[in-house]
Amino acid sequence: MSTPSKDEVLAHTRQWLEQAVIGLNLCPFAKTAYIKNQVRMVVSDAKHLDGFLDTLDAELVYLRDTPASEVETTLLVHPGLFADFLVFNDFLNVVDGVLEEHALVGEIQVVPFHPEFLFGGEAPEDMSHFTNRSPYPMLHLLREDSLTEAIDAFGDTEAIPERNKAALRELGLAGWQALTASKSL
Numbered sequence: 001m002s003t004p005s006k007d008e009v010l011a012h013t014r015q016w017l018e019q020a021v022i023g024l025n026l027c028p029f030a031k032t033a034y035i036k037n038q039v040r041m042v043v044s045d046a047k048h049l050d051g052f053l054d055t056l057d058a059e060l061v062y063l064r065d066t067p068a069s070e071v072e073t074t075l076l077v078h079p080g081l082f083a084d085f086l087v088f089n090d091f092l093n094v095v096d097g098v099l100e101e102h103a104l105v106g107e108i109q110v111v112p113f114h115p116e117f118l119f120g121g122e123a124p125e126d127m128s129h130f131t132n133r134s135p136y137p138m139l140h141l142l143r144e145d146s147l148t149e150a151i152d153a154f155g156d157t158e159a160i161p162e163r164n165k166a167a168l169r170e171l172g173l174a175g176w177q178a179l180t181a182s183k184s185l
Contacts, residue, residue, distance in 0.1 A: 003079050003080040004079055006043045006045070009043045009077055009079050009135075009136060010041055010043060012135040012136070013041055013043075013075060013077055013134070013135060013136065013138070014041070015135075015180065016134055016135050016180065017030065017034065017039070017075075018034075019179050019180060020130075020176075020179065020180065022034060023179070024164075024167060024168070024171070024179075025167075026131055026164050026167075027160075028150075028154055028157075028160065029147070029150040029154070033072040033073055036072070038068070038069075038070065038071055038072035038073070039071075039072065039073055039074075039075065040059075040062075040063075040071045040073070040074040040075070041074075041075045041077065042055070042059055042074060042075070042076050042077065043077050043078070043079070044076065044077065044078045044081070045078075046078065046081065048081075049081070049091075052078055052081055053094070053098065055076065056076060056095070056098055056139065057098065057102070059074050059076050059141060060098065060099070060102050060104055060108060060141065061102070062074070063108060063141050063143065064102070064104060064107065064108065068143055068145075068146055072143065072146055073140065073141060073142050073143065073146070074140070074141040075138055075139075075140055075141075076138065076139045076140075076141060077134075077136050077137070077138045078136065078137050078138075079136040079137075081137065082114065082137035083137075084116075085114050085115075085116035085117060085118060088112065088114050088137050089112070089114075092110070092112055095110050095139065096110075106144055107143070107144055107145075108141055108142065108143060108144065109141075109142045109143075109144055109147065110139050110140065110141055110142070111132075111139075111140040111142060112132065112138070112139060112140075113132050113133065113134035113137070113138040113139075113140060114132070114133065114134065114137045114138070115133055115134065115135060115136065115137070116133070117129050117130075117132040117133045117134075119132070126169070127165070127168040127169045127171065127172065127173065127176070128164075128165040128168060128169065130168045130176055131161070131164045131165065131168060
């Protein structure tokens, strides 16, 4: 299977963001940043983990040094490096170390997304996994301050995960596939 072009990856990522994340309101904070064009999408074509880590370093520094009014959040996507979810999941320990190296713990949070994402404690076929399923392996780099502001403005956010699980279970796999028809997310 060939790796899609950067343009294809960006188009699939935008479709997922618009139709799933924003369209299903999985993240009530995403729409505002997206409408304001403050969501940065970066596709890495690194051939090895070291190259991807260099890209991650650069994106963390970019997000740290760029005002939130210009870039609120970054989606760092790699379409070919992390085909295996368990390898990707283990890699998140390295990501935690990178945040520590840059002294960004508490400043930037990293949320993982993957086409085969699985939450522990849920049946493998449960639709709840789709809250963190994306067309390609991706790291969502979030500013902690912006997240805190959004949570304060939104109010009770503790119900969001359960609401999302219920919405996805109601939608079902056929509904998800129909929603994302041009690309299997």
